[in-house]
Amino acid sequence: xxxxxxxxxxxxxxxxxxxxxxxxxxxxxxxxxxxxxxxxxxxxxxxxxxxxxxxxxxxxxxxxxxxxxxxxxxxxxxxxxxxxxxxxxxxxxxxxxxxxxxxxxxxxxxxxxxxxxxxxxxxxxxxxxxxxxxxxxxxxxxxxxxxxxxxxxxxxxxxxxxxxxxxxxxxxxxxxxxxxxxxxxxxxxxxxxxxxxxxxxxxxxxxxxxxxxxxxxxxxxxxxxxxxxxxxxxxxxxxxxxxxxxxxxxxxxxxxxxxxxxxxxxxxxxxxxxxxxxxxxxxxxxxxxxxxxxxxxxxxxxxxxxxxxxxxxxxxxxxxxxxxxxxxxxxxxxxxxxxxxxxxxxxxxxxxxxxxxxxxxxxxxxxxxxxxxxxxxxxxxxxxx
Amino acid sequence: xxxxxxxxxxxxxxxxxxxxxxxxxxxxxxxxxxxxxxxxxxxxxxxxxxxxxxxxxxxxxxxxxxxxxxxxxxxxxxxxxxxxxxxxxxxxxxxxxxxxxxxxxxxxxxxxxxxxxxxxxxxxxxxxxxxxxxxxxxxxxxxxxxxxxxxxxxxxxxxxxxxxxxxxxxxxxxxxxxxxxxxxxxxxxxxxxxxxxxxxxxxxxxxxxxxxxxxxxxxxxxxxxxxxxxxxxxxxxxxxxxxxxxxxxxxxxxxxxxxxxxxxxxxxxxxxxxxxxxxxxxxxxxxxxxxxxxxxxxxxxxxxxxxxxxxxxxxxxxxxxxxx
Numbered sequence: 001x002x003x004x005x006x007x008x009x010x011x012x013x014x015x016x017x018x019x020x021x022x023x024x025x026x027x028x029x030x031x032x033x034x035x036x037x038x039x040x041x042x043x044x045x046x047x048x049x050x051x052x053x054x055x056x057x058x059x060x061x062x063x064x065x066x067x068x069x070x071x072x073x074x075x076x077x078x079x080x081x082x083x084x085x086x087x088x089x090x091x092x093x094x095x096x097x098x099x100x101x102x103x104x105x106x107x108x109x110x111x112x113x114x115x116x117x118x119x120x121x122x123x124x125x126x127x128x129x130x131x132x133x134x135x136x137x138x139x140x141x142x143x144x145x146x147x148x149x150x151x152x153x154x155x156x157x158x159x160x161x162x163x164x165x166x167x168x169x170x171x172x173x174x175x176x177x178x179x180x181x182x183x184x185x186x187x188x189x190x191x192x193x194x195x196x197x198x199x200x201x202x203x204x205x206x207x208x209x210x211x212x213x214x215x216x217x218x219x220x221x222x223x224x225x226x227x228x229x230x231x232x233x234x235x236x237x238x239x240x241x242x243x244x245x246x247x248x249x250x251x252x253x254x255x256x257x258x259x260x261x262x263x264x265x266x267x268x269x270x271x272x273x274x275x276x277x278x279x280x281x282x283x284x285x286x287x288x289x290x291x292x293x294x295x296x297x298x299x300x301x302x303x304x305x306x307x308x309x310x311x312x313x314x315x316x317x318x319x320x321x322x323x324x325x326x327x328x329x330x331x332x333x334x335x336x337x338x339x340x341x342x343x344x345x346x347x348x349x350x351x352x353x354x355x356x357x358x359x360x361x362x363x364x365x366x367x368x369x370x371x372x373x374x375x376x377x378x379x380x381x382x383x384x385x
Numbered sequence: 386x387x388x389x390x391x392x393x394x395x396x397x398x399x400x401x402x403x404x405x406x407x408x409x410x411x412x413x414x415x416x417x418x419x420x421x422x423x424x425x426x427x428x429x430x431x432x433x434x435x436x437x438x439x440x441x442x443x444x445x446x447x448x449x450x451x452x453x454x455x456x457x458x459x460x461x462x463x464x465x466x467x468x469x470x471x472x473x474x475x476x477x478x479x480x481x482x483x484x485x486x487x488x489x490x491x492x493x494x495x496x497x498x499x500x501x502x503x504x505x506x507x508x509x510x511x512x513x514x515x516x517x518x519x520x521x522x523x524x525x526x527x528x529x530x531x532x533x534x535x536x537x538x539x540x541x542x543x544x545x546x547x548x549x550x551x552x553x554x555x556x557x558x559x560x561x562x563x564x565x566x567x568x569x570x571x572x573x574x575x576x577x578x579x580x581x582x583x584x585x586x587x588x589x590x591x592x593x594x595x596x597x598x599x600x601x602x603x604x605x606x607x608x609x610x611x612x613x614x615x616x617x618x619x620x621x622x623x624x625x626x627x628x629x630x631x632x633x634x635x636x637x638x639x640x641x642x643x644x645x646x647x648x649x650x651x652x653x654x655x656x657x658x659x660x661x662x663x664x665x666x667x668x669x670x671x672x673x674x675x676x677x678x679x680x681x682x683x684x685x686x687x688x689x690x691x692x693x694x695x696x697x698x699x700x701x702x703x704x705x706x707x708x709x
Contacts, residue, residue, distance in 0.1 A: 027492055027536070276488035280552070283446050285475035286505040294501075298492040 031302075034378040041374020047367035051360075055187055058180035064164075066181040067173065067332035072111040073164070074172035075350050076100065080159045083145035086132045090159060093143050095349045099126055099136055106162040169339070169353050170346055178334040179360055185335045186316050186364065189249055193315040194308050196254035201261025202304065206292050208262070209269030220266065223259045231256050232318070239322060244330035249322065253315050264307045268300035302379035309372035313365040320361055336361050393460070394560050394592040395445070396421040400454035402437075402444045406667050413666050414440035416616035417454070419693070422609075424559070425586065427593040429607030429624065431600055431639065435663055437616040438596045439483075442562045445594070446480050447471055459559060476506055479553035483565040485545035489537035495548050496533040499523065502556045518555065526551045526581065543574035550578070554585060562594045567602065579606055600643050604628055612636045615666055615674040618693060622700035632702040634679050635659070673705065681706045 035041055059066075075094055082090035082102055089109065090102040101109040112126040112134065122139035123146065135146040144152040161167060166176040208219040226234075235252045242248035272278060273296060281291050297304075322328035323337025331338060336357045343353035402415040414437045422428045430438050443449045445456055447463065456464045463474050479502075482488035489498055499519045500509075509515035520530050526547040537545055546566060553561055563582065567575040579602060585591055597603045603610060603624070610627045612620040612635065620633040631637045638659035661678045664670050670677050676686040685705050693703040702708065 276482045276484055277490040279443070279448055280480065280482060280488050280549075281490075281501065281505075282448050283475065283478075283480045284502045284505050284552070285472050286501060290501075290505065294493070294497075295490050299490065301492075 031375075031378045035374050038374045038377060040370045041378070044367040044370025044374065047363055048371065051183055051364060051367065052187060055180055055184035059177065059184065062174065062177040062180060064174035064177040066178050066334040068177075070168075070172040072172065073100065073108055073168055074170055075168065075346065075353075076108065076161060076164060076172075077167040077350065077352050078161050078165060080106065080161055081156050082159050083153050083156055085128065085134060085145075087129055090157065091134060091145055092159075093136065093145070097124075097136065097138055097143055099134065099145075101128075102159060106159040108161070108163040166356055167352055169342055170350070175339075175353065175356055178339055179336075179356060181334040182336040182339055182357060183360055183364070185246065185329060185333070186319055186361075189246065189253065189319045190312045190315040192250050193253035193257065194312045196250070197258040197261050197311060197315075198304065198308050200254070200258040201307075202265050202297060204258065205262035205265025205267075206269050206297060209266035210273055210288070210292060210296065212270070212273075216266070216270075220263075223262055226256070227259045232321075235318060235322065236327060239327045244327070246329065246333075249319055249328055252322075253318060257311055257315065260311065261304070261307055264303050265297075265300060268303055269296050272296050272299050302375075306372055306376040306379065309368055309375055313368040313372075316361070316364055316368075392424050393421045394424050394458070395594065396457040396460075397445060398455045398457075400441065400444060400456065401452045402440050402449055403452045404440075410667050413616050413669050415444060416669070418613070418616070418618050419454075420611055420618065420621060422560070422592050422594060424592055425590045426608040427586065427595050427606055429603035429610040430594065430596045430613060431598060431603050431610060432613035433639075433663055434598065435666070436613045437666070438598075438613055439564055440616075441613070442480070442564045442594065442596055446478055446562055472506075476502075476556050477559045478562070479556060479558040479560075480562045480564060481546075481549055481553045481566040484569050485542050485549055486537075486569075488549050489545055491537055494534055494536055495523070495528070495540075498537065498548060499533075499551045499555055502552060506556065508556075519551075522551045522555045523548075525585075526554075541574075542570050543577065546570060546574075546578055547581075550581065550585075554589075554591075557589065558591070560592045560594065562596070564596050565598070566595075568597065568599065575602065582606065600628075600639060612639065615664065615669050617674060617703070619675065619704070620700075620702045621693070622697075622702075626697075626700055630697070630700070632696055632700065632707045633675075633704050634681055634706070635675050638678075673703075675704075 075096065076092070080090075080092045080102060082092050085091045085101065088104065090104070091112075092100045092102050094100060099112040101112060103109055112128065115125045115127045115133065117124045122137065124136045124138070126134045126136065128134045135150070137144050137146050137152055140152070144154070147153050164174045164176070166174075166179070169175055169178070204219065204223075208216045234256050238252040238255060239248060242251060278291060278295055281295055286294075319328060319335065320337035320340070323335040324341045326341065328337055329335040339357040340354055340361075343350070343357070347354055398419050400415055400418045403411040403413055406412045416437075418437075418441055420428060430441065432438050440449065444451050447456075447466070451464050454464065455462055458474055458478055461474070463471065466474070493501075496516065496519055499522055500515050503509050503515055503518060509518060516533075520533060523529065523533060528544065528547055528551070532540075532544075537548065540548065546569075549566075566582070567578050570578060582593070583606060586593060593606070595603065595606055607624045609621065610624045611618050612627070612633065614635050620627065620631070620636045627636060628640065631640050642659065659678060664674070664677055670687075672688045673679070673682070673686040673691050676682040679686065683705070689705065691703040691705050691708065693701045694708045696702045696707050
């Protein structure tokens, strides 16, 4: 290319500059752009998506209901330490010294029926199949199976429990299925409570902030009074007055947690309402409703969203906590909290029953906190590139 | 001049706006301001920052409730109407704001921003009609159809102010209050915007209340000029008159602070520069409010409040030294 041609005059046109403009990016698009460039936030979102899938689709796949119980297979963990049986099957000894037959793949077959108990030698003989017997030696801990010569078998094998992938609880209910139902309830409680809180908080805070003056003072003093009572105590009191069940938990959570949201919205509205674009809307003659819904709330949406995502984990925790102390979901309905509660009795012998729901609670909390953090950063205009 | 064009569009009588400042004190933002504007004319309102110009404008357009005084829009009193009663009058009176960044909602597209007045007054029957009107209006302020879908942050300051003007003019108002519409823009853009405002005035016979602190720009756009000091109007006359024969010492001081683009002339000019700061509007000085900074202040100025009197034909001034 010749040097001179670089400096040739280009015919002017308004359209040219506009075509060079990038495609207009909406506010939401902008936020999403910044959000997906934050690994923790994206991870949180993926975890939430997986958990939702787990909670919504899972119960349709699993063959067990949350209340299907088989006491013969109670307290069986996910990984089985098994002893060889005479016919090539395997035997698992439960913590309660029951012997369970397991096939080669790890499917539970049956609990063996007790034959003769020799208390003097601390052995129990179980009839097994056609005339065969299996001897359980509980003279030493851990208990073991004896071979044909009466020696304790030391070589054992680990098998994955194929019948109950994550094991069973003390009533022989499938923990995986109960986790699915529990997560479903936790998420449902959290989302509904968050939604209700958002709506109440936006209305209350929006009105207080926009009207200002005495109305604002009175409304915010009410919020102050509500928030001086510890929210946990308040929720417990409400729960005590209402019946057990999902609805009452949602009512209890929804009627309390909106105060934070109301404060956030009120603060935002207060700072936004003196901006010139709100004044412009007033001079135009837009109605108060239009000003609130089209100008103030959309501009306050950032902090509102962050507060909601931060509110969800605390609602989940609150539900789990209430179920744990026994005023939440009524049995046999599963909730992560009731599962933890059920597991505490057998914590020393079957710790996995507590760890599994606890891990799920942690995952949910982590995921929502990550997403909340990510959203807050993505919505912060100061970080705009 | 015909009788119709002679008509007063805006008349303000003794307009007063006090804001509570806590502890029972009041900020005297606007204190007994009176003026009127004829149809198709421009009244420039000048003064230092904090002298109450913007408060005056916002009280007239009824964002603020006037403490006392009366406002007449096309002969009808609007000073104490409820928001509902005010609605039909809002069509006739629109405002252009100072800050083109703060005055446009960042979450709305230009289309929505400009259409907001149409929606508030239920003017368009359909979305299509609305869109047509918006695009037509955008074209008149020098923006095109492609701009309608964009958000305000994608525009330059000048373009944003054009959007603000489009929003104010789409209802075809009688009176447009321009609250320092150009002070946030750079000089080359200022001229474009001001010329556009003048073109609209000629085209539609608009009446402007033009607030600014840039005196040379006010001279260019205004027919009459009012000078405000601490919430009061101290001098009011035709634009050229105020520049050639400023009577009030404050006006003289303001004018001497205008930079002169000719260095020779600038050196010859005697300076009557203003000294000191604006006193607090919470406790304005007794008597003439300007006496604390006035080089000609006498004992009388400290006690007696000067009235706005006609010192020459159409030239009103509130100063004891001039009026006596």
